[in-house]
Amino acid sequence: MLTEDSADKFVDAARPVREGEALDEAKLKDYLKEVLPDLTGPLSVQQFPSGHSNLTYLLKVGETEWVLRRPPRGKEIKTAHDMEREYRILSRLENIYPKIPRPLAYCGDVDVLGVPFYVMERVKGIILRGKEPPKELNLPGDVMRGLCLAAVKNLVSLHGVDIEASGLIELGKPGGYVSRQVKGWTERYFNAKTDELPKLEEVATWLDENKPGEKGASLIHNDYKFDNLVLNPQDLTQILAVLDWEMATVGDPLMDLGTSLGYWVDPADPDPVKVLPFGPTLLEGNLNRAQVVERYSQESGLPVERPVFYYVYGLFKVAVIAQQIYKRYKEGFSKDPRFAMMIMGVRILGDQALRAVEKNRIYDLG
Numbered sequence: 001m002l003t004e005d006s007a008d009k010f011v012d013a014a015r016p017v018r019e020g021e022a023l024d025e026a027k028l029k030d031y032l033k034e035v036l037p038d039l040t041g042p043l044s045v046q047q048f049p050s051g052h053s054n055l056t057y058l059l060k061v062g063e064t065e066w067v068l069r070r071p072p073r074g075k076e077i078k079t080a081h082d083m084e085r086e087y088r089i090l091s092r093l094e095n096i097y098p099k100i101p102r103p104l105a106y107c108g109d110v111d112v113l114g115v116p117f118y119v120m121e122r123v124k125g126i127i128l129r130g131k132e133p134p135k136e137l138n139l140p141g142d143v144m145r146g147l148c149l150a151a152v153k154n155l156v157s158l159h160g161v162d163i164e165a166s167g168l169i170e171l172g173k174p175g176g177y178v179s180r181q182v183k184g185w186t187e188r189y190f191n192a193k194t195d196e197l198p199k200l201e202e203v204a205t206w207l208d209e210n211k212p213g214e215k216g217a218s219l220i221h222n223d224y225k226f227d228n229l230v231l232n233p234q235d236l237t238q239i240l241a242v243l244d245w246e247m248a249t250v251g252d253p254l255m256d257l258g259t260s261l262g263y264w265v266d267p268a269d270p271d272p273v274k275v276l277p278f279g280p281t282l283l284e285g286n287l288n289r290a291q292v293v294e295r296y297s298q299e300s301g302l303p304v305e306r307p308v309f310y311y312v313y314g315l316f317k318v319a320v321i322a323q324q325i326y327k328r329y330k331e332g333f334s335k336d337p338r339f340a341m342m343i344m345g346v347r348i349l350g351d352q353a354l355r356a357v358e359k360n361r362i363y364d365l366g
Contacts, residue, residue: 010137011233012127014046014058020073020335021047021055023113028068031112032059035105035119050129050227053325054082054246058122066104070117073333084108085171086246087118092166097158099241123241125230130277131265139236141285146237148287149295151229154239155260156299159218159253166219169250174217177251182207182313189320192327195343200350203316206357212254212306220256222247225263226279254310257296261307261362262314262349264289268366270355272348290363311362312353319349 017023022045029043044060048067057068071083083106090103101120108116126137133139163169186204221228223244232238263278266288274282287295293307304310322342329339355365 010126010134011124012048012050012230015049017045017047017057018049018336023057023068023070027112028059031107031109032061032119035107050127053321054244059119065122066119067101067122068117068119070113071115072328082246083116083118086248087120089168089171089245089248090120092168093161096166097161099154099239100245101241101243123230123243125240126233126236127227127230127243128280129227131274131280131282133280137236139280139283139285141283143236144280144283144285145287147231148285148292150237150239151224151226152287152292152295153299154229154242155221155224155257156296158221158224158242159256159300161219163217163219163250168219171219172249172251174250174252175214177217178211178214178255181251181255181317182211185317185320189316189323192320192324194323194327194330195346197347197350199354200316200319200346203312203350203353203357206354207309207313207316210309212309215252215254215302217250218253218256220249220251220253221245222249222256222259224256224260226281253300253302254304255313257293257304258310258312258314259317260314261289261292261311262316262318264292266363266365268364269352270366273352273365276345276348288363293362307362308356308360312356315349315353315356319346319353322346322349 025043025045028045032043033039039061041061046058048056048058053072054069055072059066059068069083069086087103087106090100093100094102101123104119104121106116106118110116161168186208189200189204221242223246224242228243229239230241230243232240265273265276265278265281267282268288280286289311290307293304297304322345325339326342326346328334329336329342352365356362359365
């Protein structure tokens with residue numbers, strides 16, 4: 001465990017705003033004064049550098065901090081609706097699922113920043129980004145195992161939210177969810193295609209031909225992974241908040257599990273897969289993918305009869321997201337240098353998905 005002083009240096013930190021992604025601070029300050037009338041003092045704006053989709057900023061006035069979320073450059077105008085939708089999800093969850101940042105204000109007036117955005121509280125904590133967190137964090141096997149178990153338990157808890165009582169049922173149409181997702185992500189891939197990747201296209205065909213039946217409907221996060229979890233610095237097995245609700249909807253919970261599996265790298269995976277910067281799942285003490293599935297089934301009481309389909313779906317979906325980001329970079333809408341190599345990740349994910357199909361398992365794929 002970390003002391004309070006030593007924990008501070010590992011708390012997720014903001015940095016200077018990237019070139020081309022600055023906010024109009026004068027207009028933003030005027031807006032904040034309207035929704036937060038007690039605001040006094042100069043406004044400081046920095047940017048959280050690690051996200052790959054919506055842009056996230058740290059706003060600070062004195063000792064008070066908020067987080068602002070806005071769409072990235074180069075996205076269709078429909079993303080404007082995503083901001084309102086994400087804010088509405090957090091508002092509906094505020095009193096029934098405590099592990100979220102509290103939403104404060106949504107702004108649909110594009111005259112302020114050029115795009116819709118929303119402001120929420122900042123939940124201070126540690127976020128495990130990349131394969132190898134700093135050694136000073138002290139992540140022995142028992143801590144990693146405890147965190148894995150907590151992450152699975154929290155996913156089950158999220159899937160247990162009462163979607164009728166909360167009004168979240170309006171987020172989507174649960175019937176036919178699996179088919180729509182396979183079709184939708186396949187279409188998104190071809191819309192963002194830049195290179196010839198026949199293995200990934202073969203995976204898309206396999207998914208379409210091997211869709212399982214629906215396994216119920218629940219609130220699903222759709223991007224549940226380690227770097228969207230804020231952890232208590234004094235107890236890294238305690239989840240304080242789940243971030244990035246932009247893709248949350250109502251649908252088959254096993255598809256949500258599949259997305260998480262797509263980000264989960266095992267020690268027995270091929271070396272190229274182990275290079276992917278998805279999270280510290282290679283550290284000693286972690287559950288492997290098969291154990292994650294088993295634990296989820298135990299906690300939820302929901303049998304996972306076709307884990308290969310859900311894992312392959314997760315890999316395909318993550319590959320398409322990376323492809324979309326790469327295309328945005330290639331077309332000049334982002335100057336983030338991390339995005340230049342995304343196409344390599346797309347290829348690795350496609351190879352891994354086809355490998356899982358051919359071996360008909362989700363483990364020991366090296």
